[in-house]
Amino acid sequence: MIFPPRLPIPEVVRDIAQRLEDAGFETWCVGGAVRDNLLGYANGDFDLATAATPQEIQRCFRRTIPLGVEHGTVGVLDRNNRPHEVTTFRRDVKTDGRRAVVEFGASLDDDLARRDFTINAIAYHALQHKWRDPLDGASDLDAKLIRSVGEPDQRFREDYLRILRALRFAARFEFTIEQRTLNAARRNVDGIKLLSAERVRDEWFKGLTTAAQAAAFVRSWQEIGATEIWLPELAGVTEQDVAQLDRLPKRDPVLMTSFLSEDAQATLRRLRCSNAEVDRGARFTTFRDVRPNPESDVDVRRWLAKVGAAADDLVAISMLREPEAGLSATVERVRRSGVPLTLGDLAVDGDDLLALGLSKGPIIGKVLEELLEEVLEDPARNERAGLLEYARRRVETEPSRRDSGPAA
Numbered sequence: 001m002i003f004p005p006r007l008p009i010p011e012v013v014r015d016i017a018q019r020l021e022d023a024g025f026e027t028w029c030v031g032g033a034v035r036d037n038l039l040g041y042a043n044g045d046f047d048l049a050t051a052a053t054p055q056e057i058q059r060c061f062r063r064t065i066p067l068g069v070e071h072g073t074v075g076v077l078d079r080n081n082r083p084h085e086v087t088t089f090r091r092d093v094k095t096d097g098r099r100a101v102v103e104f105g106a107s108l109d110d111d112l113a114r115r116d117f118t119i120n121a122i123a124y125h126a127l128q129h130k131w132r133d134p135l136d137g138a139s140d141l142d143a144k145l146i147r148s149v150g151e152p153d154q155r156f157r158e159d160y161l162r163i164l165r166a167l168r169f170a171a172r173f174e175f176t177i178e179q180r181t182l183n184a185a186r187r188n189v190d191g192i193k194l195l196s197a198e199r200v201r202d203e204w205f206k207g208l209t210t211a212a213q214a215a216a217f218v219r220s221w222q223e224i225g226a227t228e229i230w231l232p233e234l235a236g237v238t239e240q241d242v243a244q245l246d247r248l249p250k251r252d253p254v255l256m257t258s259f260l261s262e263d264a265q266a267t268l269r270r271l272r273c274s275n276a277e278v279d280r281g282a283r284f285t286t287f288r289d290v291r292p293n294p295e296s297d298v299d300v301r302r303w304l305a306k307v308g309a310a311a312d313d314l315v316a317i318s319m320l321r322e323p324e325a326g327l328s329a330t331v332e333r334v335r336r337s338g339v340p341l342t343l344g345d346l347a348v349d350g351d352d353l354l355a356l357g358l359s360k361g362p363i364i365g366k367v368l369e370e371l372l373e374e375v376l377e378d379p380a381r382n383e384r385a386g387l388l389e390y391a392r393r394r395v396e397t398e399p400s401r402r403d404s405g406p407a408a
């Protein structure tokens with residue numbers, strides 16, 4: 001690759017570099033944005049690497065936020081309060097497979113040498129328009145290769161996340177993982193057990209979202225043995241389902257994971273997803289094979305009430321399986337009509353039932369569910385008087401006050 005004479009560096013990034021250089025600190029653009037621009041993908045999110053220490057960076061700018069000062073990273077805030085990452089040149093002094101202790105006082109070349117892959121280790125000087133590529137990342141960009149900087153076994157043992165990063169970049173750019181790098185990734189894959197669930201989730205989700213072919217990304221995790229370790233509920237997934245991933249209407253990693261997993265709740269919980277996402281996955285697995293009759297609004301309303309947060313996910317996979325059935329259209333129409341679908345949509349609430357003399361406790365929820373049943377069957381029934389009347393009749397049949405617990 002012949003480097004282009006100039007990269008389109010956003011003015012604010014150049015201004016930050018200029019300020020540091022004026023103060024006597026060598027400063028370069030590095031990382032993913034340099035790589036992406038060389039590949040022809042727009043990316044203005046340039047990280048800067050500098051000889052200034054974090055304290056010196058903070059002294060050069062009025063408004064900064066610490067983004068990991070012990071690792072040398074300071075966020076310099078621009079006019080719109082957007083942080084731009086500025087990191088001190090550093091060298092690893094200690095690693096344990098998950099994180100590194102770094103020291104400052106390093107050179108640009110030291111800093112590039114601690115980066116993961118050669119294509120991520122190219123630097124560009126935003127003011128002098130010079131290039132620095134001591135690891136020959138340019139050749140690997142040409143050859144479409146993901147190659148470890150230095151000795152791959154050692155580099156993966158320093159930080160096992162690099163194994164997953166290699167898979168992500170390979171799938172995103174449709175690059176090949178260079179043979180020695182791939183062999184070392186295979187040999188060391190057990191090390192990913194040490195990683196935190198959050199870092200693994202970020203890699204898995206980012207990979208699913210950014211891969212040129214999501215299916216190829218998933219296969220690469222399967223092939224190397226990463227799914228077996230972190231996503232065992234994917235063991236039984238068929239190649240046909242993997243191939244379907246790229247036909248989904250959108251790249252939603254929670255949906256994609258649920259779709260591949262035979263127990264989405266377990267998978268999403270292991271990845272420490274939010275409770276809302278875990279619940280969504282749980283409902284997905286429970287209801288993935290329950291199909292309402294798309295011709296029947298009542299059926300679709302009951303189904304929507306039951307599947308809750310997984311509704312959009314289930315509609316999305318119904319579009320893969322039976323696009324002609326038209327579930328999506330019915331769901332959209334039912335929702336647009338604004339008919340009640342949840343307890344919260346009812347014209348009465350728990351307090352109304354208490355006021356009627358129903359005792360506190362599970363009976364309240366039970367009666368509300370019954371009211372919802374009525375209303376799902378016929379949305380016109382969602383008016384106060386009628387629902388209260390129904391509830392009043394229910395009070396009369398309530399067996400004494402057993403549900404209310406010991407009297408105060």
Ligand code: ATP
Nearest residue numbers: 030031032033047114115116117120121159161162
């Ligand atoms: P993207 O942001 O598109 O995912 P990126 O290459 O910018 O890709 P970042 O995680 O933003 O990835 O990291 C910025 C740069 O920091 C990388 O290009 C690489 O040079 C370096 N880097 C990031 N993570 C590691 C790591 N685990 N080991 C070594 N170097 C790393």
Ligand code: MG
Nearest residue numbers: 031032033045
């Ligand atoms: Mg980045």
